[in-house]
Amino acid sequence: MPSRLDSPLKVTGQARYGLDHDLPGMTYGYVVVSTIAHGEIAAMDVTAATSSPGVIAVYTPFEPLDLRSPSTPMFGETWVPLRDREVAYYGQPIGFVVAETFEQARDAAGLIEVSYHERPALTSLRDGLAEAPDAPPSMGGEPPSLDVLAPDVESIEDALAASPVVVDRTYTTATQNHAAMEPHSAVAAWGPDGLVLHSGNQMSDMQAAEVAGALGLDPASVHAVNPFVGGAFGGKGQTSAPTFLAAAAAKALGRPVKAALTREQVFTATANRAATVQRISLGADHDGTLIAVRHDSWAATPAGGGFVEPTSHGTSREWYATQNLSLRQKMVPLNLPPTTFMRAPGEAPGSFALESAIDELAVELGVDPIELRRRNSSTAPPGKDLQWSAKYLDDCFRIGAQRFGWAERSPHGRTDGDWLVGMGTATAMFPALRFPATVEVTLRADDTAVVSTSGADPGTGLRTVLSLVGAESLDIAPDRVTPRLGDSSLPSGGMSGGSTATASAGTAIMVAATKVIDELLGLASAAGAPFDGADVTYEDGRVLADGRTMSFGELLRALGRESLSTTGSSAPGEERTKHSFSSFGAQFCEVRVHRLTREVRVSRMLGVFDAGRIINPQPARSQLMGGMIWGISAALHEGLEVEDSGRFANGDFAGYLLPVNADVPEVDVQFVEHPDTLHNDLGAKGIGEIGAVGMAAAVANAIHNATGTRVRHIPITIEDLL
Ligand code: MOS
DSSP states (O other): OOSSTTHHHHHTTOOOOGGGOOOTTOEEEEEEEOSSSSEEEEEEEOHHHHTSTTEEEEEOSSSOOSOOOOEETTTEEOOOTTSSSEEOSTTOEEEEEEESSHHHHHHHHTTOEEEEEEOOOOOOHHHHSTTOOBOOOOTTOOOSEEEEOOTTOOOHHHHHHTOSEEEEEEEEEOBBOOOOSSOSEEEEEEETTEEEEEOOOSBHHHHHHHHHHHHTOOGGGEEEEOSOOSOOTTTTSSOOHHHHHHHHHHHHHTSOEEEEOOHHHHHHHSOBBOOEEEEEEEEEOTTOOEEEEEEEEEEEEETTOOOOOOHHHHHTTTSBOOSEEEEEEEEEEESSOOBOOOSSTTHHHHHHHHHHHHHHHHHHHTOOHHHHHHHTBOSSOTTOOOOBSOOOHHHHHHHHHHHHTGGGOOTTOEEETTEEEEEEEEEEEEEOOOOOEEEEEEEETTSOEEEEOSBOOSSSSHHHHHHHHHHHHHTSOGGGEEEEOSBTTSOOOOOSOTTOHHHHHHHHHHHHHHHHHHHHHHHHHSTTSTTTTOOOEEETTEEEETTEEEEHHHHHHHTTOSEEEEEEEEOOOGGGGTOBOEEEEEEEEEEEEETTTOOEEEEEEEEEEEOBOOSSHHHHHHHHHHHHHHHHHHHHTOOBOBOTTSOBTTOSTTTSOOOOGGGOOOEEEEEOOOOOTTTOTTOBOOOTTGGGSSHHHHHHHHHHHHHSOOOOEESOOGGGGO
């Protein structure tokens, strides 16, 4: 069995993504976007577009589709286009042209004349800092402010003032786009049973519910199918404009509609990771013991509010032991595209700030950065009395330091010809979570099994995990287990997000497998059955009793059955009242900065992770490697540049820099494997997001080590090092 079941399908082009579906009578939709950042649409002249060759329909706020904003328990209200004439950002979907071909739709879209009543736009995070309101409580119910103070301490300012050594710095991070290879898109078709939707997402049953809500339908009449998703990273949690538009237009026209955002539109018509400003104040004793941690954050949000990147809470709340902790999370509403979750939301930009500040404190104290982190390692999140279920972070640093040759690091880097060479490190943490999940396990008369769940595999490897955990739970070889996922008609498997899918679905598989084996044994020993009245057991895919044995397939055949199915469910429960849960990691990076050109090359990377049990080592390593590379990307490449007009100056793949092969050295990923069965019976914690945590700081810290220059914003460019 390959280490990833989907790789042969993907590399041979057999994997069919949403847009790969071609249906008889297909029509093609093209999304029209705004060219101002704030105002009201006065008029849209669609005369030329409507009479353009091949055009079937042109939808605008003046000729809208039948759409309403749906709501989900997880995300609240989801925005849908064309409901009013308000424009809140540059690149907002404001129209939809449907034609016989894609080219005809695109040409006609270019003929639409839009006039606006323009209003002044707020597009600068910096300008909005002073007046920024508190963020609302986060999805997890965290209030924007948190203060934990030692009994005799009045305020965080007092605690900082009483600290012998203080580092007080401000860091900034850039707006980022998920830039998934598969653009947001849909093929929508109506059939006798309702709407069939092929559209990449992170949770097919939630997408079905959102689209049903938007169209005013019963969720059962929308069938969302997405066995393959070309990357998501948080950007395909909520359903996006082309899917709503394609679904509604297909209904209105009685023909299938295919619609995709262009690459440029993906940057504005979906949602991004917000830019942040973070002020961190660390107060410490001379030996490095933290006395006070203050983390004040400002995150851009859409003008009407929306997802707030939780930088303060995502890092400083849990990472280090301190008697005095103060967190503030502010939001800065701007006329920019919406914000949403992006891989390690909060932790990725938050760790750049916190782990840079810790490095600055280490330099100030003359203490080794690993030793400083070790001295302040938390046994429980400050202010909570729930200790970590398991924490092997010290092991990660110890193993990593040895493997990386940390002992050879000089506090002032070294030179190698014209290159200045430095090493940096950072902590990585990401909370270990899981969501409710239901899985169906089916035993079949041909001695194979099927594991089914609606959950998505956006490239994370869930498909293979289903077969591996299914095989283990049924005590048979993995190639006898067929995984099925990415289909809203299957049992609700939760979301592929928050680094939860393996823990959520895996635990449910164990429950379902135990139940189906019990049922099998019940059938085997029932009156008139092959093991009538016997004391039966199950092992190796076989039923045993009294020295006799039958495979489950033989038994089902003997009983005249084709299959036996059961569902099993799991959900987070009591364990959350007993412990705190997190994955942990130690990130290492070596950079080479050219003495004359000041270009930065990352020459070595290592991440050592404590993420509980690792189910499938090769894809797990790749998953973490991808996250670590995203760390290089955030540190040195990625960042959307906002023009005063609110337009992204570099919202395309020519200007939005991403690391290519030449930017990425060998990436070493190691695990310290300690199954965490306090978290769930499978023992797996999350690996999806933690790879992207800490690495940007490790890069910046390595640059400081190499050059002596501390850069407090990302991405770091040549200009910063001149
Ligand atoms: Mo991830 S940002 O939870 O999809």
